């Protein structure tokens with residue numbers, strides 16, 4: 027079965043514009059039933075779930091609909107005093123993924139001053155290895171996702187100098203492949219999610235000039251399929267979340283125009299659920315908060331008028347980053 | 360297997376056994392038909408799991424597992440309409456499962472709090488993990504307990520314990536083949552139980568990759584195992600080549616081969632852009648400066664001379680160095696592409712590949728053909744037309760620099776259909792830069808290197824904004840006639856960035872279409888810069 031183009035067909039009756047109110051309803055309803063099976067079984071990523079929800083609401087200018095305290099209290103409950111990191115939910119172990127999410131939430135809610143910044147910095151800095159890479163927690167898994175989490179967290183806290191940035195950059199660059207893309211560690215296959223992490227990492231550290239943007243940009247624009255959606259690797263199906271990772275990377279590289287924005291917009295619109303609200307990975311699938319954020323975020327990057335501009339590096343509203351004075355590099359074309 | 364092959368292969372082309380099973384279940388066959396087909400399919404592709412495991416997998420609650428798998432992965436959960444009765448039944452099953460999960464978690468956390476690190480806890484953790492393999496904290500608890508047991512020397516049969524751990528990860532990977540926690544636990548176990556048989560792991564990887572050759576976690580794991588086994592690159596290459604032959608389009612294998620191949624790969628068509636360095640010189644000093652230039656690890660001694668405007672460039676090298684042997688091969692390959700194009704002149708890959716080959720063989724000889732084929736690609740591969748036009752711009756600018764041998768004074772890139780700038784660091788030398796009659800419409804930021812430019816001509820482009828024009832300290836004359844500037848503010852807001860400006864031409868832009876617009880603009884601009892010469896038509 028070599029060389030099949032895998033794609034979806036978008037039917038005529040799919041939505042043609044943004045059903046923003048429905049998505050807001052969907053998110054506000056999500057998790058209100060604390061006995062919901064899916065909700066409970068995904069508690070191991072609750073902190074990120076909260077970040078997805080808050081970023082979507084903030085981008086839709088609807089942050090006033092939630093109670094800020096509920097979120098800041100949750101963050102406090104997930105703080106691990108001993109290590110300085112945050113867990114996904116109370117009782118679970120700290121991890122760099124959820125530490126970034128917790129800091130992002132605090133930034134969006136303008137409560138960074140409540141954070142135990144020195145502890146968080148100690149936690150992140152303690153996860154760096156001599157070769158510059160980062161582990162996700164004390165158990166030693168290494169991944170370029172964690173390199174991104176580390177510099178993004180520290181940059182939001184204005185403490186990037188607490189780690190060896192030079193070594194960290196060297197490690198990320200050592201994960202670049204012959205096709206211009208990046209994988210999770212040296213020699214791992216290129217993958218749009220990890221490319222986003224590595225390009226985002228270089229954007230945070232101001233080192234985007236170190237890569238050949240044309241070469242990587244070409245690999246990324248080849249991800250667009252006839253349906254308009256983007257996939258994460260060659261010969262895979264299109265997906266709303268990969269659409270975000272690819273378009274955000276292209277935006278950082280100054281090459282957003284290398285794909286058809288109209289076709290991408292059409293695909294993302296078609297992946298909305300007109301009944302319940304929310305976005306799914308592809309038209310006709312069940313929605314979830316994860317794809318809802320990335321659908322909305324990608325539309326914001328494409329210039330959707332009802333949304334506030336989102337920052338391609340941090341996947342957070344630009345006004346939040348401007349308020350904090352956090353800068354990230356974007357190449358120009 | 361008629362039932363499976365068509366719809367399934369076209370949809371996603373995966374032969375992973377879970378998917379095959381799910382497909383059967385989706386088709387709602389009767390139990391007997393189901394069993395017969397499954398046995399047939401199992402015999403073909405599912406040899407490394409024992410029958411009991413498969414039947415367990417097929418057992419009660421499979422539907423839930425499937426739902427859960429997709430939920431945890433958060434992908435591909437198809438929305439279906441269900442009757443009230445089905446919903447009710449599912450709800451009951453889920454409530455029961457949730458109860459087990461919650462009680463399990465509570466019990467485990469209770470034991471952890473009391474410092475209980477025994478086999479009973481391990482069993483409990485294993486049960487919950489096989490329901491929900493992504494609860495990363497549970498994998499941590501397992502490792503804590505195992506480390507404790509190793510320290511207390513209470514593990515009598517390390518091989519059995521290690522194998523049990525591996526088996527648990529296998530069960531979990533069946534539920535979610537991309538579970539980071541399970542894959543990492545597997546590596547951790549291999550590291551902490553050196554008694555385990557690595558060859559067996561390799562065989563398992565090979566079998567698993569037969570089911571899904573694109574699972575990059577498995578390729579990463581395989582790399583981890585082979586590095587511990589100390590396998591030679593030749594052995595590895597032969598395995599990868601075998602996988603490529605089995606499935607020619609398998610990108611994961613191609614990737615693996617190129618990484619293992621000693622790392623000496625080169626790209627034919629990429630040149631990294633180098634930045635520009637500018638320094639103030641002491642006005643009264645000598646006619647020569649000796650500086651050291653470090654590019655990557657090479658240090659070069661450079662003499663900056665007055666008769667060369669104190670400018671030094673590393674000579675741009677646009678064409679890659681290609682050995683005669685490789686060139687002969689490329690000529691052969693180009694011929695193949697051309698034959699394909701004779702049959703199908705509009706096919707993308709031969710067009711694109713041939714452009715790369717022609718660039719590598721001889722850009723001068725193939726100049727017109729390269730341009731023609733890139734223009735074809737702009738037409739036939741519409742979604743990416745801006746990519747091709749930018750790459751064409753890059754090629755044309757390279758050609759200009761090559762033919763001009765880095766001129767001094769004035770430089771023209773007019774009438775080339777440019778959509779984008781490249782190599783603007785070389786603009787640093789020029790006093791007059793003519794970019795008229797192109798298709799420039801995006802940001803002008805890259806002109807920041809034009810530090811010595813006094814005359815900048817941008818007539819007849821598609822510019823809609825000048826907001827991003829960089830600081831250009833020397834520009835005396837700017838011409839942006841025949842563009843699409845809609846408001847006077849485009850000029851008024853950027854005037855600070857052009858401190859030396861004496862003359863500006865904005866004729867034939869929408870904002871100076873009528874007399875009122877012209878007068879208004881001149882009046883406003885004169886207040887900012889009274890002595891400026893303004894041309895509006």
Ligand SMILES: [Zn+2]
Pocket residue numbers: 265266267268307317433434
């Ligand atoms: Zn997705």
